[in-house]
Amino acid sequence: MKFIKLFFGIAFIFPLALLAQSRASVNIQNNATLDRKEAVVAIKWNAVLSKYPQIDTANFVVINSVTKKQVPYQLEHIGQKAVQNLLVQVDVKATSTLSLSIQKGKPETFVTKTYARYVPERKDDFAWENDKIAFRAYGKALEKEKDNAYGFDVWVKRTDRMILNERYKLADYHTDHGDGLDYYHVGFTLGAGNMAPFVKDTIRYSGNYQQWKILDNGPLRTTFQLSFDSWNAGEIKVSATKTISIDAGSQLNRIENVYTFEDTKPMPVVVGIIRRPETGVLSLNEQQGIMGYWEPTLGNNGTTAVGSILTTPVTNMSVDATQIIAKTTVENNKPIVYYTGAAWDKAGKITNSKQWFDYLNNFNQQIKNPLVVSIK
Template identity: 25%
Template sequence: MTTITVTRACCVSAAALLVAAPSTAPQESAAERPPVSGALAPPERREPAAVVTEAGYRYDDLLWENDRTAHRIYSKRLEQAEPPSGSGIDSWGKNVRWPFADRQLRTGDQHGYHGEGLDFYNVGTTRGAGGLGIWYDNKLWTSRNAVRHRILASGGRVADFTVDYAPWPVDVDRKVWETRRFTLPLGTHFTRLVSTISSDREAPLLVGIGIGKRTTGQGAGELTVDRAKGLLSWWGPQDGDHGRMAIALRVAPDMIAEVRSEADNHLVLLRVTAGRPFVYFSASAWTGGEGGFRRRADWDAYVAGERLDFRPPSS
């Protein structure tokens, strides 16, 4: 895997991602969390920060988080070490404002609760929290794991990086490949994603962006769809003493072709032009974590109420 890292780079401001400051959902009840199983190594600083970390010690997993939410995607090295893996987006619960995911992953027990958060969201080969594919012939055609990334900013108010996905087939009809930019500022549950999907053919694409159906607990969870707002909001099932995960997608409503489900994912299908960037947002929260989301109604209200900027970059 090829990695290019640029620290403290000038990047997109938080104001360019969210038109208005994020609201805070009311806390209806105290957070319920699993028993603590051993403490993490102490953080360097107990201050909020938005960070991106390449976990070279763990097959080059790529981690990013802010003071509200934490995520992971998988790199090429993992494909042979732990098959099957895929290009879906993993989401972690966190209950501290400072970075924890790297220290959590270094324990080798990221699925356990060590006092600051945990990973109990099983993305598998689903789209997880906002992965995508090409919808063609009633099937979602997806890439393998990321082949390279470039960290643009980490450790300050914004986590910002790009990822490349190598060409993958869409049936025998065409090949596509993707570059995607991920930007997560402090103070929000939403990561802004700018995807540019190129192709060996000029025909329009139908891109399916998904939320994995059975990633926690028993059952498929509860889905709220508001097409006028370009919203899919998922409230996951209770997963023992781990609690629930909540996931949301926001897309530009005028790009929507269809909202549908398939075996593994809830999908929103967008009409996309090959080679032209488009913007969507992915959000996640943990009922035991930051944000105070203990009820489905609070989560739905938060993700529907955010004023998001879907304008693609000019260059």
């Protein structure tokens, strides 16, 4: 009889052990009073492995525990061979918790919502986009041309499709063929929210980027690095690396800059937005570090909105004839993070200045009140 009892005890425990290894449960908690829509959330891959060590990266699904539907996901590497994070895109209502299940299954084919590439056929452009908006940075080949520019460029779009390759192939991206166009002028300014040293009350522009590296390329998040050779920033020798991420569903990029310079004191830097000579609408909030600009309408091309959010203390914001700038400081070899991006009224989502400024304010609240992830 003792042998029979022991046998049944083992038989009861063994399936539970198998079950524990066949799935992981994730809770995503929104403590803020704002709904989070189309949020891309990072779940530490090591945490997933600790609960689901037998997971097969090619044969698993993420299931919404309420709707029982699959949730789009991406394995994020951040330039590493090993997986760093599991990214999921979800909606989480205000002051509520969303439950997900990670389990064995055949994943659906998820639509690509972010993308970036180096564009050697267009003078070393580096271009990137998501399902809302697109951007580009200028490369070394353009430095020799009369139409060189310094800042970030905006390519407005009114489709959720990835359109960069189509536009470059067509080579007529200054014309709207139904999905948007490039009509944003950058010139010798910081454009749509680039950053540069601000030494002796002067913006010290770098040359164009010299090297690039893609760390992840969709479908939910694209991350890449642009490296800049050293330059003279007002008698300070400076070099820089900019790591840029764009998430599906977001109008803004996350930018992490690392400046290297020979000085023990913090170096002043500015984030800048080009200002048009015609009348637009400005919203400047030094305390919160938010710059918002609703540009003047440019004929049939419509209106571009541009905005930046700094996460470090802003010493001041100012406006002159050509740019809107926010000043802060950075330490040698220490990353500084901020957000910058754009929207287009003809995309039909953000169609006036109030909606744009509200978007920036809400985005700032999301930065300060991130979703809380727990796994079991």
